[in-house]
Amino acid sequence: MTHDLATARRFSVAPMMEWTDTHCRYLHRLLTRRALLFTEMVTSPAVIHGRREQLLAYDPAEQPVAVQLGGSDPAELAEAARIAGEAGFAEINLNVGCPSDRVQSGRFGACLMAEPALVADCVRAMRAATDVPVTVKCRIGIDDQDTGESLDRFADAMAGAGVAALYVHARKAWLKGLSPKENRTIPPLDYPRVYRLAQRLDPLPVLLNGGIGSLDAAEEHLRHVSGVMLGRAAYHEPLLLAEVDRRIFGAPSPAVALASIVAAMADYAELQLARGVRLNQVTRHMLGLANGRPGARQFRQILSVDACRRGAGPELILRAFAALDQSVSSRELELTA
Template sequence: MSLDLATARRFSVAPMMDWTDRHCRFFHRALTSRALLFTEMVTSAAIIHGPRERLLGFDAVEQPVAVQLGGSDPKELAEATRVAAAFGYAEINLNVGCPSDRVQSGRFGACLMAEPELVAECVRAIRGVTDVPVTVKCRIGIDDQDTEESLDRFADAMVEAGVAALYVHARKAWLKGLSPKENRTIPPLDYPRVYRLAQRLAPLPLLINGGIETLEAVQAHLVNVSGVMLGRAAYHDPVLLSRVDTEIFGAPGAPFDLKSVLATMADYAETQLTTGVRLNNITRHMLGLANGRRGARTFRQVLSVDACKRGAGPEVLWQAYNALEQHESAAA
């Protein structure tokens, strides 16, 4: 692990379904050695009954990395935690923020904010089977809840249950009337409410999430909270992550070097291809690497189209790089 977990939480990349898989995390780690990374949410039932290595396996280089669990059955979550903890994750996080219909039907995610006592029971069950720090990620509320009273009640239950930190998405989740996509943008952001909670819960670490798109905004939030979590902004503009170690953690570092990152990922791809992984499963996370540069569109096309072709190998990364260089040379 590059640094202690409490420090790593200063900046984290959010768990995102279908995105923050092991290939994405390896890629992100090539850009920042210090940020805390998260898995996709994995349900407790999937861990118990599904292919564990595929769901939970990761490269040690990814550390520090947290696993996010979804579920509402304390016994099942405890069993899943035993399995997940054995893989060596730095943190166990419980999802109480996802608003999707699929999640609601399974009685986990944001709908659990209406049941703080049950979530607290889940946290205690998880903590009872591991020494790994246990955290919760939630919203500021759901539907018609009063975000002052209900969020305090929920947070107090988490503190009493012994969470090591609380991640708060600064929006309500509207479980009735909004799609998961709409829930990411339509409910208004309320950063001051999260700041008040952070002050109230201190010294418990409180990490803010939601609508944060720049490192300048991260710095502004860090005046009021212990850490900041970025999701889609970090995924779509991954070069942003190359500035995190120096600008957020104050560590010495070199300027972003696309060629160096591609070399790291080409070596990684070569190894992964021998295990049956398809190249596009890796390159799909890298499409934003040339954002803002001439030839970025061609760069994306090569990584997305050519990487899908039968027999595609690491040379595709260099084809994308050379295409970018040609565009920039022609424009010079």
């Protein structure tokens, strides 16, 4: 199946370890039909030698969905890309932005920004192994790199290798001295640097990531780049996604109320329970649906604590919704555009 990725990339939900699994993406797709969704990062050895049916699992309703791979061996990444392509993903993305120690020890992630020629070889090998578009996600630099010269050199290498798009987190990654969490907040954001890169690489799509917390901010950035990528804001405030189709894509929003979303997730959970999935694996992604509304605390408690209990079934999701103030629900929780 082919997808209009040039359009879908205008807004994407970032790959986030332990968060953007198939259950999370199913929820997000109920809220936006247009945005590009991403898997968690999965390493190329895991795809080749691990339980790929589980690692690459997705519901067809999630499409368009991109898979993010981690690795630095061209032949290994090529094989992983071939497998991912055959699994039906719309895009294959190479992680050159994660700063964790575990990732560095495996010689992939942000440390590869110091080796643009190697990353270019990886991209070429992946492209040769699949017809699915190959993209790269990186930082503006690492450690003491000059973000002018080094980012241009890296980006030029990616363009020369034939990447379909470049996602850029507008912060440096400090590989020593900062934790992955600190690397998401402490290095200063430099959006103008990404704007300049987008202008220089045009028409190659450059997509901006990092610190974007609202659709107002996303719309402002879209004046300068081809697309925006939101991570934690989209995860913690999922109802933000219900406005994406209308505001970012100029298309009708999914005409659903929160009650409909909850009902759809209860139906989905019933199917997943039959496959051996635990209820809390589904409900943990729903906690932000009632943020700021009367009854939200009880809603979260039911979906996080009660959902972990043995024998918990999908009716618990409906009970959580019933805990919300329904006089508010009928008026304020409506998501119709």
